[in-house]
Amino acid sequence: MDMKVAKKLGLKERYSLMTRDLAWDTTYQPMDKVFPQTTYEGIKIHDWDKWEDPFRLTMDAYWKYQSEKERKLYAILDGFNQNNGHLSVTDARYINVLKLFLGSTPPLELMAARGFSMMGRQMNGAGPRVACQMQAVDEYRHFQTQIHSISNYNKYYNGMDEFAHQQSRMWYLSDGKSFFDDAITAGPFEFMVAIGFAFEYVLTNILFVPFISGAAYNGDMAAMTVGFSAQSDEARHMTLGLECIKFMLEQDPDNLPIVQRWIDKWTWRGTRKLASVGMMMDYMLPKRIMSFKEAWEMYVEENGGALFKDLARYGITIPKCFSQTIEEKEHVSHQSWIGFYMKPQATPFHTWIPTPDEMDWLSEKYPNTFDKYYRPVLEFFDAQEKAGNRFDNKTAPMNCQVCVSTMKFNEPGDPMEMCFRESIYNGEKFHTCSDHCKEIFDNEPEKYSQTFISSHQVLQGNCEPDGVDVNAPDFEPGRHMLDYWKLDKRALGDFNGSEDQKNFAAWREQATKN
Amino acid sequence: MTMLKTLAPYEFKSRDAVENYKGRQLLYVNWERHRMFSRPFVLAMKPETPFSAVVDEMAACFSYHPDWQHIDWDKAIWQNGNTPFTPDRNKTLAENGIGHKDLIRFRTLGLDGIAGTGY
Numbered sequence: 001m002d003m004k005v006a007k008k009l010g011l012k013e014r015y016s017l018m019t020r021d022l023a024w025d026t027t028y029q030p031m032d033k034v035f036p037q038t039t040y041e042g043i044k045i046h047d048w049d050k051w052e053d054p055f056r057l058t059m060d061a062y063w064k065y066q067s068e069k070e071r072k073l074y075a076i077l078d079g080f081n082q083n084n085g086h087l088s089v090t091d092a093r094y095i096n097v098l099k100l101f102l103g104s105t106p107p108l109e110l111m112a113a114r115g116f117s118m119m120g121r122q123m124n125g126a127g128p129r130v131a132c133q134m135q136a137v138d139e140y141r142h143f144q145t146q147i148h149s150i151s152n153y154n155k156y157y158n159g160m161d162e163f164a165h166q167q168s169r170m171w172y173l174s175d176g177k178s179f180f181d182d183a184i185t186a187g188p189f190e191f192m193v194a195i196g197f198a199f200e201y202v203l204t205n206i207l208f209v210p211f212i213s214g215a216a217y218n219g220d221m222a223a224m225t226v227g228f229s230a231q232s233d234e235a236r237h238m239t240l241g242l243e244c245i246k247f248m249l250e251q252d253p254d255n256l257p258i259v260q261r262w263i264d265k266w267t268w269r270g271t272r273k274l275a276s277v278g279m280m281m282d283y284m285l286p287k288r289i290m291s292f293k294e295a296w297e298m299y300v301e302e303n304g305g306a307l308f309k310d311l312a313r314y315g316i317t318i319p320k321c322f323s324q325t326i327e328e329k330e331h332v333s334h335q336s337w338i339g340f341y342m343k344p345q346a347t348p349f350h351t352w353i354p355t356p357d358e359m360d361w362l363s364e365k366y367p368n369t370f371d372k373y374y375r376p377v378l379e380f381f382d383a384q385e386k387a388g389n390r391f392d393n394k395t396a397p398m399n400c401q402v403c404v405s406t407m408k409f410n411e412p413g414d415p416m417e418m419c420f421r422e423s424i425y426n427g428e429k430f431h432t433c434s435d436h437c438k439e440i441f442d443n444e445p446e447k448y449s450q451t452f453i454s455s456h457q458v459l460q461g462n463c464e465p466d467g468v469d470v471n472a473p474d475f476e477p478g479r480h481m482l483d484y485w486k487l488d489k490r491a492l493g494d495f496n497g498s499e500d501q502k503n504f505a506a507w508r509e510q511a512t513k514n
Numbered sequence: 515m516t517m518l519k520t521l522a523p524y525e526f527k528s529r530d531a532v533e534n535y536k537g538r539q540l541l542y543v544n545w546e547r548h549r550m551f552s553r554p555f556v557l558a559m560k561p562e563t564p565f566s567a568v569v570d571e572m573a574a575c576f577s578y579h580p581d582w583q584h585i586d587w588d589k590a591i592w593q594n595g596n597t598p599f600t601p602d603r604n605k606t607l608a609e610n611g612i613g614h615k616d617l618i619r620f621r622t623l624g625l626d627g628i629a630g631t632g633y
Contacts, residue, residue: 036521037521040519040520040521041519042519187519261517335549335552338549338550338552338633339552339553342550342551342552372631373631373632373633374631374633376628376629376631376633377549377550377627377628377631377633380550380580380628391550391578393551393552393555393575393578394574394575395551395555395556395571395575396555396556397552397553397554397555397556398542398544398553398554398555398556398617399553406552406553407553407554408549408552408553410549415632416547416549416626416627416631416632417546417547417632418544418546418549418553418554420544420595420617420619422595422596422617425528426528428528428530428531428532428614428615429595429613429614429615429616430615431542431615431617443516443517443518444516444517444518445516446516446518446524446525446526447518447524449526449528449529449530450526450528450529451529452529453529453530455556456529456530456540456556459535459538459540459556459558460534460535461536477558
């Protein structure tokens with residue numbers, strides 16, 4: 001008798017059995033009660049089976065690929081650490097970019113993991129649920145690997161160990177926290193546009209490609225390996241976000257205006273979040289690979305522009321903010337650096353004035369703006385520092401009610417003037433940094449009147465370390481900020497004269513001389 | 515009209531409502547065309563505080579700028595938000611018509627920052 005050999009499953013069948021076939025419709029409770037989140041935003045879905053899976057990846061294959069990536073990653077990290085890789089970076093100023101990255105990025109990866117876990121529960125369709133679960137695991141992996149790659153630096157340099165405590169407290173981390181809090185408290189479809197689309201396309205491309213290439217250029221193999229290991233997942237994430245947009249648009253014509261509003265909103269929120277990445281590229285990498293302006297042109301104007309052309313057949317138009325982002329690309333990195341430079345007692349990383357040849361690089365990369373608006377003030381700061389009068393603006397900031405950036409951006413068309421916008425809601429004034437943030441506020445004032453603005457919370461007495469009596473007659477809000485933030489005092493101040501600077505020089509001397 | 519969509523009623527007080535400041539109110543101050551200070555600063559003051567106290571806070575922050583000592587105070591142009599006004603230093607914030615979360619913008623004609631850059 002012949003053996004009956006079962007036919008090997010094709011990729012498509014296998015995928016179907018391992019994903020969609022595992023789903024079922026509920027019977028004890030109606031489906032719309034089990035999945036209330038997918039209808040309340042106003043998005044109409046008629047047939048979840050029309051969801052096209054952009055990559056037919058099953059969980060078993062997923063684990064196999066990811067574990068291979070992890071093995072390579074940790075082999076490189078171990079090698080880098082064992083060979084004192086931290087001493088091979090260009091100069092100790094570079095390490096400050098890691099401090100900023102550590103505080104701002106891994107906690108947001110964790111928020112993305114939480115968000116996609118929620119999507120994995122909230123979406124009705126089996127296809128998107130499986131994809132969202134995998135993305136949740138990816139995001140968790142990025143959160144862990146980023147921390148692991150930087151933990152070696154934490155053994156030697158100051159200001160890294162309290163990043164988790166600082167995430168929800170530090171003034172300059174509020175913009176990223178607000179971005180994710182806003183997305184995760186929206187419905188699942190808006191979350192997908194916010195994170196799956198705007199965040200992945202606008203933000204992570206610039207963060208993980210040009211910025212991480214910059215890390216490599218500065219000799220940081222650890223950050224480079226982590227960045228590229230993450231980027232291979234990002235391609236999958238971008239495809240998922242785009243698929244979700246196309247799915248919504250194909251399902252019902254009524255979805256178009258809703259999706260368009262979300263694209264407008266989240267492209268702008270992503271742009272605002274990128275201002276500090278621009279500063280990392282233009283000011284904090286000792287050896288620069290490309291300017292933020294060039295990165296913006298390549299990744300946002302060209303790639304993003306092509307994407308919106310592709311979406312035009314569904315009726316999507318280029319986000320309203322697009323022309324303003326093009327104007328701002330020549331300004332935001334400089335405006336951000338000035339904003340950080342002037343707060344030497346309020347960040348766990350150092351700042352400094354670029355060297356003369358670095359200023360020349362900035363002049364060359366920003367021929368329309370750097371010499372005209374930014375070089376003179378930086379040279380003034382430099383002279384003041386050398387005269388022992390380093391700038392330290394001790395005041396607390398005014399922030400935008402929506403993006404929670406400090407109000408540091410210029411009026412469109414006039415780089416010498418500040419941009420202020422104002423709305424009144426329930427008799428109270430609310431300030432925003434731009435027309436686009438104002439529009440976001442005006443569309444949902446109930447939500448944005450809840451924004452947590454740290455400088456306001458300090459003045460309400462809500463930002464004090466344990467043991468401070470906010471009702472005491474001599475209570476003075478903000479007196480204990482360093483303790484509240486758990487800021488390492490060695491990490492404060494200008495880079496010049498810092499312990500990091502001295503240690504790096506001494507250790508490198510030891511490593512290269514007798 | 516709001517576009518907010520929620521699964522349940524969503525009614526909360528503003529997080530920065532004036533009653534959260536125990537008798538004080540928020541005030542923002544910006545020196546126009548002096549962007550060296552990056553952004554306006556915020557204060558919490560009682561409405562009965564004289565406006566001169568705001569000027570003292572301005573001096574504490576802005577005097578780092580070389581333009582500060584050249585200000586001709588008689589020619590300074592003041593705005594509360596987008597509305598021109600002339601503050602009286604000896605009167606209180608309330609008497610000067612300054613309310614919770616108002617933004618005082620202060621312009622010094624002829625002084626346009628370091629090398630006229632607006633910074």
